[in-house]
Amino acid sequence: MTSLAAAQVQEVRSITRIERIGAHSHxxxxxxxxxxxxxxxxxxxxxxxxxxxxxxxxxxxIREGKIAGRAVLLAGQPGTGKTAIAMGLAxxxxxxxxxxxxxxxxxxxxxxxxxxxxxxxxxxxxxxRIKEESEIIEGEVVEVVVERGIGAGGARTGRLTLKTxxxxxxxxxxxxxxxxxxxxxxxxxxxITIDKATGKINRLGRSFxxxxxxxxxxxxxxxxxxxxxxxxxxxxVVHTVTLHEVDVINSRTHGFLALFSGDTGEIKSEIREQINxxxxxxxxxxxxxxxxxVLFIDEAHMLDIECFSFMNRAxxxxxxxxxxxxxxxxxxxxxxxxxxxxxxIPLDLLDRMIIVPTAPYSHQELREILNIRCEEEDCQMxxxxxxxxxxxATETSLRYAIQLITTASLVARRRKATxxxxxxxxxxxxxxxxxxxxxxxxxxxxxxxxxxxxSGDGHQMDIMH
Amino acid sequence: xxxxxxxxxxxxxxxxxxxxxxSDKHExxxxxxxxxxxxxxxxxxxxxxxxxxxxxxxxxxxKHNIEDTKELLExxxxxxxxxxxxxxxxxxxxxxxxxxxxxxPPVPGLMLVPMSNKESRTLATSGLIN
Numbered sequence: 001m002t003s004l005a006a007a008q009v010q011e012v013r014s015i016t017r018i019e020r021i022g023a024h025s026h027x028x029x030x031x032x033x034x035x036x037x038x039x040x041x042x043x044x045x046x047x048x049x050x051x052x053x054x055x056x057x058x059x060x061x062i063r064e065g066k067i068a069g070r071a072v073l074l075a076g077q078p079g080t081g082k083t084a085i086a087m088g089l090a091x092x093x094x095x096x097x098x099x100x101x102x103x104x105x106x107x108x109x110x111x112x113x114x115x116x117x118x119x120x121x122x123x124x125x126x127x128x129r130i131k132e133e134s135e136i137i138e139g140e141v142v143e144v145v146v147e148r149g150i151g152a153g154g155a156r157t158g159r160l161t162l163k164t165x166x167x168x169x170x171x172x173x174x175x176x177x178x179x180x181x182x183x184x185x186x187x188x189x190x191x192i193t194i195d196k197a198t199g200k201i202n203r204l205g206r207s208f209x210x211x212x213x214x215x216x217x218x219x220x221x222x223x224x225x226x227x228x229x230x231x232x233x234x235x236x237v238v239h240t241v242t243l244h245e246v247d248v249i250n251s252r253t254h255g256f257l258a259l260f261s262g263d264t265g266e267i268k269s270e271i272r273e274q275i276n277x278x279x280x281x282x283x284x285x286x287x288x289x290x291x292x293x294v295l296f297i298d299e300a301h302m303l304d305i306e307c308f309s310f311m312n313r314a315x316x317x318x319x320x321x322x323x324x325x326x327x328x329x330x331x332x333x334x335x336x337x338x339x340x341x342x343x344x345i346p347l348d349l350l351d352r353m354i355i356v357p358t359a360p361y362s363h364q365e366l367r368e369i370l371n372i373r374c375e376e377e378d379c380q381m382x383x384x385x386x387x388x389x390x391x392x393a394t395e396t397s398l399r400y401a402i403q404l405i406t407t408a409s410l411v412a413r414r415r416k417a418t419x420x421x422x423x424x425x426x427x428x429x430x431x432x433x434x435x436x437x438x439x440x441x442x443x444x445x446x447x448x449x450x451x452x453x454x455s456g457d458g459h460q461m462d463i464m465h
Numbered sequence: 466x467x468x469x470x471x472x473x474x475x476x477x478x479x480x481x482x483x484x485x486x487x488s489d490k491h492e493x494x495x496x497x498x499x500x501x502x503x504x505x506x507x508x509x510x511x512x513x514x515x516x517x518x519x520x521x522x523x524x525x526x527x528k529h530n531i532e533d534t535k536e537l538l539e540x541x542x543x544x545x546x547x548x549x550x551x552x553x554x555x556x557x558x559x560x561x562x563x564x565x566x567x568x569x570p571p572v573p574g575l576m577l578v579p580m581s582n583k584e585s586r587t588l589a590t591s592g593l594i595n
Contacts, residue, residue: 063570096573129573129574129577130574130577130580130588130594131574131577131578131579131580132579132580132585132588132594133579133580133585134585166494166498167494167497167498167501169501169502169504169505170505172508197582229490229493229494229497230493230494230496230497230498231497231501232497232500232501234553236579237594238573238574238575238577239593239594240573241593241594245593246593249591249593285578286576286577286578287577287578287579287580288577289573289574289577
């Protein structure tokens, strides 16, 4: 019993493992109702109704799985919830649909070419579903009897009695099965499965009915329910793997250990070709299903012209995922060229995209978001403090106001108050500058900073000598 | 009134299908029970050295030739296996139909053809699935 309690405690601990609070940790979904209409405040989402509704339509498209190779662009000013919408989309899709999130600048690495990094990201976003099937015998062991044959070299024979809640039966066993039963240390009261094809024995744990057999049990004793129904079951397991995982395992130089170490390097295109062939074959035989997922590229203006033209081509393939990009740039230079273009994305790619704009939050919405963040960060805030904070958010930025929540709550805790008051917020407002005030300060005292007028260079040389 | 009739009709169809699924599952359990009993009997017949054995037909005990009994049992085993497989594959369709009626998405990958033994073994050893 003690070990049972201990096991439970351990389980609880693993669930409430320390989770750090991220910038978008309060988002649980898109906050839409069944008709895809956005609710005002739901699942951590506030306002931005048009963009959320558009995301809901995209969500439906992805779920139906019929379309592939589309691109969506989330465009809007900084701090208008572009990443939040992408995160909400990922949450709403559930764990079964592959969702890859990356920042535009992640593709620049010395180990890998830009297109290789993009290809890997694309293949990470495409899942294939395959099924494994096995006939197993599952039951609780009632008794194991092993008889030794007469004489020294006598063959052993044995009998195994298994039961479920519905039936009980005997199995005669040969020497091999006896050996593997003994190796697994199977005894009466254990719940086991036997694979019919391979004869592999797997101990699932001890039956609950036998929990009181002994006063003290080992740490690793696990108690399970006596199985129900038939003894000989058909077990079907559906696995979802991404194409990238298949690539990594099949790339001979790395093998499956690369999956864990993360050091995949470049994968040869012949290997990808072979895998595509195999997957196509499986699909034809009905053995595999394709799940086009989502590739989210944040800060998409950081991609350069080569990446954009590569994306253009990659989106044509019938196994392309849905690509969502987010950018906060207006009309700006396309990286790698001297041409200017809206959002820093070339016009031909832009033409393939559906563009979802996000608009700045209203006063009321800002207040709601700050309120949600306060809850997320476990911080009690008085109403007038929240009002002040909302004004800070409108005048400076939402991100700055969110930074002030934790800092203000720390100040409040120092004076042993349970609630953050207006004074606390004002104090941290004076302690920590926002970007605008910092800029003003710099302009005022520019002359007193180093290296501001070109003479700094010589000065630095002096220091080095 | 019309709405009520519609709701009733819907509920009846859902319940009917659900009941069918449950009874099919029960049927499989009963068949498996018989399959195991037959298997035990076959094993005992193989071990015994007698020429005749007792056979229970309903509530009547019949003394029967052992070779014929064996054949009877083996045929029965074959029939049961076919029956169980049929029920299992029909169950899948019924479950999906029920989920369709209840406005739930179908179970992912339910209708997939399973990987062959060899394929799943290689996939497992490569660490892709476990």
